[in-house]
Amino acid sequence: MIALHDLLSVSDEVLTLAAPVCRDGGDVLDRAAFRARVAAWIAHMQSVGAQRCALCIDDPFDFACALFALFACGKEPVIPANATPGYLADLADAYDAMLSDADLPPFAWHASTKASAAANAAITPTHEQHAAYPIDPQAPLTLYTSGSSGSPKPIRKTLAQFNAEVHTLERQWGALIGDATMLASVPHHHIYGLLFRVLWPLAAGRAFDRALSIEPLQLQSRIAQCGASVVVSTPAQLSRWPALPGFASLTPAPRAFFSSGGPLALDTAQQYAAAYGAAPLEIYGSTETGGIAWRRQDETDAWEPVTGIEIRRDEDGALSVRSPHLDHPGWHRTDDQIACDEQGRFRLQGRLDRVLKLDGKRVSLPELEARLALHPYVAQAALVPLAGASRERVGALVALTDAGSAALRDEGRVLLARTLRRHLAGYVDVVVLPRRWRFRLSLPFDARGKLPASAVAAAFTARAEGMEVLAEARTGAEASGGDKLHYELRVPPTLVHFAGHFPGLPILPGVVQVDWAVRLAADHVPAVRAVASIDRLKFMAPVSPGAVLRLTLAHDAARRRVQFAYRLDGRECASGVIVYREPT
Structure with missing residues (x-):
């Protein structure tokens, strides 16, 4: 292992410079190539007067080179969570300049060919390729994540914090990984990908793959070139792979699968254990805290703190952490609720925020x-x-x-x-x-002005009367006076009213359609519940299970009437007039 702040300042030792950094197809870019590329980026940075630079570079090798060039120049890297225009506009005050793939300085490196070496020398002088660039261990780096207040939340960390974490990762799993290449299906713009895909391999002297591997056949192709491998992925990707061709036949089998970003489903963990002898190593943590704990679900569903991490459960159930990966020696309170066991492990029990x-x-x-x-x-x-x-x-x-x-x-x-x-x-x-x-x-909203989560969730289920209200809107009536209500209703296939009506050809009964119109009208005009009669009733087309109906209600308050009309696939299928009594 080498300290991250020493990557550009260690003397030109052959073993150090020959250490692999990145696999690019069939080629290996070593530390000499890395340092030469960083030198090219430093030359580019010298023409950029900005102090805070947003890194929006998708290529992981160039991202790593640009990142350490910024450190070497004493500039502050800012890593947005994504590069969508609206998101970057929100962060406009957080950076002075943006570096993207379009800004890459020219570079080519193939150490095995004299022509490529000569091309490199023309771009970056030889004395600069191996020049020493000191980096402040406390150099700042800002990442962004979603805060509970609703706006992007800056998380300012130091290189020393990342250095502490990659050394922790190496102590925990370095012997398992050995000289394996880090293959990944995750980007490097978030802390998990940044640590596992880029910084940890850089410090440990093992290669990361330049390409993303997002399905098993791509993994197999990369393993064929890289040999021993470790896969860095997410629960969403890992849950898809068992159903795809080539999943259970990766050869040689990856030494480990890492997963982070949420809990991995137990059945997915069991599929990996059956195919490869061990479930994925799940990592739990956050941008603020770094890694906190890990688990393998073929052994236990509880989370075990990573070496050097202390945890405790606060009175309200919140998890608090004390870690060398933080910027202070005290306890850091999270918004996750936990239950602890006698072995010092814990289980997650939901969030305190949203x-x-x-x-x-x-x-x-x-x-x-x-x-x-x-x-x-x-x-x-x-x-x-x-x-x-x-x-x-x-x-x-x-x-x-x-x-x-x-x-x-x-x-x-x-x-x-x-x-x-x-x-x-x-x-x-x-x-x-x-x-x-x-x-x-x-x-x-309830009577206290609160918006219960249960009431919001209820909007996505069928009402007690059976219909599922997908949409509701009000528009002004043109000449009739009053307003019109517009609904889109889904007719659940499992609706009890289909039973026996009719065997082999289920049709929504007309009386149910009338009942729905009355109930929806009564939500806005309670007096409609006192129905006097249903006039001008017509049924023009049958309604089948699963249909989506468009219903219009037009209220004539002066005459105590609500006209309703159902449409299905653009055609009217039922209509009528609800006449209600005067209040007594």
């Missing part, structure tokens, strides 16, 4: 709500986690403005949701965007 991990990406629900509220169609928004068949997703419950209601009426729910997804995609990674959408006139 920050989730989705497909390895950290997402703040308040942030998404605030972003949605910026759109002219949105009056208010509430987001809630929804447990799916295989992974957790987010549902968005949106109260619409008049403009949003008009868009829902004219374009429909699907196009409206697509518009709002595109709006959010300008700020956050697409994998954390809401997958399910519900539109309402208002959010379900």
